[in-house]
Amino acid sequence: MLIQENISLLPYNTFGFDVKARYFISIFSIDELRALLNSPEWSSVPKLILGGGSNVLLTADVDALVIHIEIKGIEVVAEESGHVVVRSGAGVNWHAFVMHCVENGYAGVENLSLIPGTVGAAPMQNIGAYGVEIKDVFEHLEAVEIKTGQLRKFSAEECAFGYRESVFKRSLKDQFIITAVTFRLSKKPEFRVSYGDIQQTLEEMQVKELSLKALSAAVCKIRQSKLPDPKELGNAGSFFKNPEIPNEHFTALKERFPTLPGYPTSPNQIKVPAGWLIEQAGWKGFREGPVGVHARQALVLVHYGDGHGEQILALSRQIQASVCDTFGILLNPEVNVI
The missing domain is CATH 3.30.43.10 (Uridine Diphospho-n-acetylenolpyruvylglucosamine Reductase, domain 2)
Incomplete structure (x- = not known):
């Protein structure tokens, strides 16, 4: 070693x-x-x-x-008439995995194109975008227990997936190391194009016949137009989770802020876009020395260079306080602070 x-x-x-x-x-x-x-x-x-x-x-x-x-490797471990079961090493780049699936006609993860990170990290926070989450295509994962070195398999139920959550961020935090993830993907695509700007982007691209490649390309185009490339500008994508608030709180805020967006997640809860809250609180495009808030997406905190992590952390706490004062909503970080 x-x-x-x-x-x-x-x-x-x-x-x-x-x-x-x-x-x-x-x-x-x-x-x-x-x-x-x-x-x-x-x-x-x-x-x-x-x-x-x-x-x-x-x-x-x-x-x-x-x-x-850096455990690599992608393999088909089972195949049915309508589905294929694909296992990937935890160290495989996530976007590379998505592209592998798209190229081979395995449907289910194309809406998750261009999300940074690795396959092993994906189920930890149940990554999601444009109407799809990992839990929708998840079969099981393999992980080694740090304390014993024993290999264990976790089902979807055992992973206890939630919104950007799993058991590995809660009760089993820092207890297991994910080594491989297995997905159940479809041979017959069910395209999801009603989220965000996907349909509009497909029209702008003049796509005549919808395919996995076209949908993936549209998602990539949208993400590239809104989010900075970490290779050019330091960032970790969305810094905060979108908060869920009670119906009564949302109704009261809607009276004060008529353009406030909201998406029901249960009979009594409404999800509110954190980026909208941050922008309305005046932070979009803010910069203080080597750190700031991205000019096109207020949910993304950025590092311009020669800064320190404590500066991003301090900025995030200022934003939390500001949004809480304005809307009575506490934003929780999606990013893991170490």
Whole structure:
């Protein structure tokens, strides 16, 4: 095992913060991972698991063993008349996985094109976009228990998926390392085009016959028009979750803010776009030194360079306080703060 010391995590987080890891190792197989976890030398050392680093805010040097998961491989493990079951290593780039599925005619994840990160991180927060979430196509995942090194399989029910949530962000947080994820995808696409600007974008692209490739391309075009490329401008995508509020609260706010959007999620709850709240509170395009709020999407906090994670964290808390004062709504981060 090649364990390095005092390694910069600059290449491993999309915010682009140059913090150091006390120890660092890249893992390419389950056997390597289990050998590491079973090693007496490292059993008591704190550990931090990193995939694509696209949903993490590093606020200081990491006094731990950073385990970078690079387990690759995509394979079909079962096939039926209408479905195909596909297993992917946790270290596979998520968009690369989506493109693999699109190219092979496996439907179900095309609306999730261009979401940054890895396959292993996807079920942790039940990633979603344009009417689709991981839970819709999820079969099961495999994960190694950090404490014992034992490999365990988790069903969808055991993952307890919620809105940008799973059991791995709650009761099992920091207890398991996901090594592979298996999806049940369709051979007969059921296109979802009624969300966001998809239909309009398809028309602008002059798509005559809808296909997985066309839908994926439309989603990519929309995301590229609204969201900054982390390679050009440091960010972790949506920083906050869209809050859900009681009907009564929404009705009262609607009287004060007639253009307030809302989407029922249950008989008594309404989901409100966090980006709209942040923009209405005056933060869109705000900049303070090396950090700020993106000019085209208020939900995205950005790092212009030479800044520190604490500055993004401070900005996020200012935004939380401002939105709470204006709307009486507390925004919760989607990004994991370390």
